[in-house]
Amino acid sequence: MPTATTPEALLDDDLLARIRGRAARYDRENAFFVDDLAELAERGYLRALVPTALGGFGWSLEDVVRAQSRLAGAAPATALGVNMHLVWTGVARLLHDRGDDALDFLLREAAEGEVFxxxxxxxxxxxxxxxxxxxxxxxxxxxxxxxxxxxxxxxxxxxxxxxxxxxxxxxxxxxxxxxxxxxxxxxxxxxxxxxxxxxxxxxxxxxxxxxxxxxxxxxxxxxxDPGPNPDPFVFAIFACFELFLSSVYAGLAERALDLAVDAARLRTSARTGLPRSEDPAVRRRIAEAALALDGVAPQLTGLARDVADGADHGAFWFAKLSGVKVRTVQTARDVVDAAVRVAGGATYFAGHELGRLQRDVLAGVFHPSSDDGALNTIANAWLGPVQD
CATH class of the missing domain: 2.40.110.10 (Butyryl-CoA Dehydrogenase, subunit A, domain 2)
Incomplete structure (x- = not known):
């Protein structure tokens, strides 16, 4: 039986340093994250959501939200790739916890090493x-x-x-x-x-x-039936997909902010002779980015708890889940943009980590829910559907 662990213990600093160290090469070579996946699988990350009785760690959705943000801070593409396996195990776990065993086979196979x-x-x-x-x-x-x-x-x-x-x-x-x-x-x-x-x-x-x-x-x-469906299976897919996906972009943005802070402290202005961290404009950019990002993690973990606990948000559930995805991705794009402006022209080179992050963050708009789709869902929740 696996030993219980936390996201911070499983994804320790040494592992994340190795993963971060490989990210640039994978990006440059357009290569799959083979070594990252092998290490994560060996640690048991792919069975994190599997109940302990079935051979996993029994993590909560909130645990995975924290873990995916942490992993994305080292390598966003690795986190995004692993995300899809975690979505399926999350769906299976939610159904299992509600007495639906339709995907218990998936939990057992994930514990045995299958990749979904x-x-x-x-x-x-x-x-x-x-x-x-x-x-x-x-x-x-x-x-x-x-x-x-x-x-x-x-x-x-x-x-x-x-x-x-x-x-x-x-x-x-x-x-x-x-x-x-x-x-x-x-x-x-x-x-x-x-x-x-x-x-x-x-x-x-x-x-x-x-x-x-x-x-x-x-x-x-x-x-x-085709079309919007209240089936718990559909809800579980939507909830896990939006929450775990958002966590990846939240982690990417946190890394970008850290890099901006480092750049501000290390760069010196030729005009003033002072570190860029003393420049009011730089301080304002970093403060605005930090303020925007500060609200993301609490909303993600709060919604993850609500999903797991079966909280009653009624007709607003899909609006909340699609909304948090759109908001998180837009915040991540804004934070990365601010970080690039603070760090300067070096980020325009492909080998710079912030250069890679500003390319990676662009993918966020292509994942569902789209901005238009989310706004339509939110409008329907508040106003009802448009009358034919």
């Missing part, structure tokens, strides 16, 4: 969880064949299980969105080598082509 990835995103599909262009074809034995393309599949070189969804348009109860898990060994799964982005390069979030890949009958976990 997220195969939901599709090009042009702004419905996300509420629709799919992938075909889900039911089989006589209860399994489902999936045919379609999934984009932004983080952990592409390493995943062993892929959670996907598709639309069944032929069954008697159609249309239904069908969620299931497929295996890496399936011959009808292809991973394209098409990840060449300006930031978050180490995630290697490649396109996954499904040419009739099979999810066995015991790996079909939900059949749901």
């Amino acid at each position: 990835a997220f195969g939901i995103s599709e090009a042009g599909n702004d419905l996300m969880l509420f629709g799919s262009g992938t075909v889900a074809d039911p089989q006589p034995d209860g399994g489902v064949r999936y045919t379609g393309r999934k984009i932004f599949t983080s952990l592409s070189p390493a995943w062993t299980r892929l959670g996907v969804h598709g639309l069944d348009a032929t069954s008697d109860d159609a249309p239904k969105l069908v969620y299931g898990f497929i295996d890496r060994e399936d011959p009808d799964v292809r991973t394209l080598d098409d990840w060449d982005t300006i930031g978050m390069r180490a995630t290697q979030s490649r396109t996954t082509v499904l040419d009739g890949a099979v999810a066995a009958s015991d790996r079909i976990v939900r059949r749901l």
